[in-house]
Amino acid sequence: MKIKVASFLFFFFWLLNIHSQQNKILDVKIVGVKKTKTTFIKNLLYSKKDAVLDSSFLEKDITLLKRLPAIAHAYYQVFFSHDNLYNVSIQIEENATLLPEINLWTTTNNVFSYKLGLYEYNFLGRNITLGGFYQFNGFDTYAVNFRAPNLFSKKWGLAVNHQNWKSEEPLYFGNQSANYVYNNISFEVLALHQINLKNRIDFGLNLFKEKYQYLSGATSTSIPQNLSLNKALLKLVYTYDSLDYYYQYINGFKSILYAQYVLTENDFQNDFYIFWNDFLYYKRIGEKGNWANRLRVGLSSNEDTPFAPFALDNNVNLRGVGILVDRGTGSIVLNSEYRYTIYDKDWLAIQTNIFSDIGSWRNPGGSLNDFIKEENIRIYSGFGLRFVSKKIYNATFRIDYGFSVLNTKGNSKGGLVFGIGQYF
Incomplete structure (x- = not known):
């Protein structure tokens, strides 16, 4: 013993x-x-x-x-x-993290529009984003945003957002279209949880009011010219992130799932769901090259309505296609581009890029076969420039020119697309 x-x-x-x-x-x-x-x-x-x-x-x-x-x-x-x-x-x-936001563009009716904002991405030195913007596009829009991923602890945070958005938007039904003033007034609260280094989840509630007011174009007895809807939105965002950053270069894989369920009490619209997933893959090629890809797959409740949630737009999915040219209840889009650095100094990098954007839509009330119909497929290719500040967060000025590869009837032949930040 x-x-x-x-x-x-x-x-x-x-x-x-x-x-x-x-x-x-x-x-x-x-x-x-x-x-x-x-x-x-x-x-x-x-x-x-x-x-x-x-x-x-x-x-x-x-x-x-x-x-x-x-x-x-x-x-x-x-x-x-x-x-x-x-x-x-x-x-x-x-990085410098106090950034102005300035955008200039024209709307569907050639109204000169601008957006002025100011955001601090490291408020109080604690990784807190605080800011807002004012936008004029023929109508007045403003927003205030607060996001603190580590407010309560290393793993728990909070986001609070308020927005009063107004814009003139084309709505499509059959072979006709009409222009409406769209107004969305929303208040959103989200809990932010960092599960581990690669996995994060945001979830919460958005209370909002939607208003539609007819301006011009075709009319239909089945579509009201004035509409006001009170809604609630349950929101979930799940992010898997294994990206590695080296200044303007990115390597690795990232997946972001957005899932929403909208509750509404009115005779015109039913409760509906919408979800989409962004799959992003980046690969460094040699010392100066970077291959970037985004595959977006999304579906929503398949109602035959001109107010379908997925939009076909220059600034969202297909460079060169035009501004809000169509809507659908499903979307599959692949964006792929090769970025090459032609100038790289202490504070500034300049990149050229060539790209192809390929997309297809499910028509409101349509079937999954819509994704493979020739008239729903859009392919745009092009080239562009990136001016990247290596000392200021997200300070990348981009300009792209995209042109249509297919001769589908009604397709835009192409155009310029400007923006702040990489396209994806």
């Missing part, structure tokens, strides 16, 4: 000695931050003081930091201190 006790104690102290000899972190130092709070960054890290030194955790920390809007680049260094203790130094290059 004494031999067994002695053997157990020997084995126990041997394990304790092995554990005590593991390399440990004496301290974690954050270098290079000016605006972001050091305490906030340390709370996010997997690598902490007195923890076991683990290179896999350090790699996770760098990936996590490079995904923050406030951080342009990050890397770590490990320095021996004494015994089995090491100091970890995390070097950070910060």
Whole structure:
């Protein structure tokens, strides 16, 4: 019996000695931050003081930091201190995060339109987005947005949004169309949960009022000229993210699922669902090339209504197709482009790109066979330029020219598309 006790104690102290000899972190130092709070960054890290030194955790920390809007680049260094203790130094290059938003364009009726906004993406140095915009497109629109992914803890946060949106939109029914003023007044609250480094979920409630007012075009006895609807929307966004960033270059895979269920009490529309999934794949090719892809697949309740939720539009899915040229209850779109850096200095990079955008739609009240009908398929190809600031978050000015590959009747022959941020 004494031999067994002695053997157990020997084995126990041997394990304790092995554990005590593991390399440990004496301290974690954050270098290079000016605006972001050091305490906030340390709370996010997997690598902490007195923890076991683990290179896999350090790699996770760098990936996590490079995904923050406030951080342009990050890397770590490990320095021996004494015994089995090491100091970890995390070097950070910060982005400028107080950004104006300025857009100019013309609407379907050639009204000169503009959008002016201001957003801070690192409010209080704690990865909080706060801002809003005013837009004039013949009508007045405004929005206020607040998003704090780490408000309550490392894994839990909150988003609150309010928007009063107005725009003139074409609605299509049969071979006819009409222009309506569309007004959406919404209040949204979302809970934000970071499950782990690669998985995130947002969920919550949006209460909104929709108004439609007839302006011009065809009319139908089955479609009201004035409509006001009170609705509630249950929202879920699930994100899987394994992307790795190196300044303007991206590598890896990302999937974002958007699922919504809309509750409404009126005689014109029923409750309906809508979901779509973005599959994004990026591959670095050589030193200066980047192949980028987005596959979007979406479906909604298949009602025969001109107010179908999926829009065919320049700024959303097909570059060159035009502004709000059609609507559907289903959508399959593949965007693929090759970006090549032709200029790369300390603060600025310039990229050229060639692209192809391919899409198909299910008509309101139609069938899944609509996706393979020739008249519903659109293919646009083209080329463009990107001016990328390497010191300002999301400050990429893009210009693309897309032209139609198919000679489908009614197709736009092509056009220019401007924007801020990469197309996807």
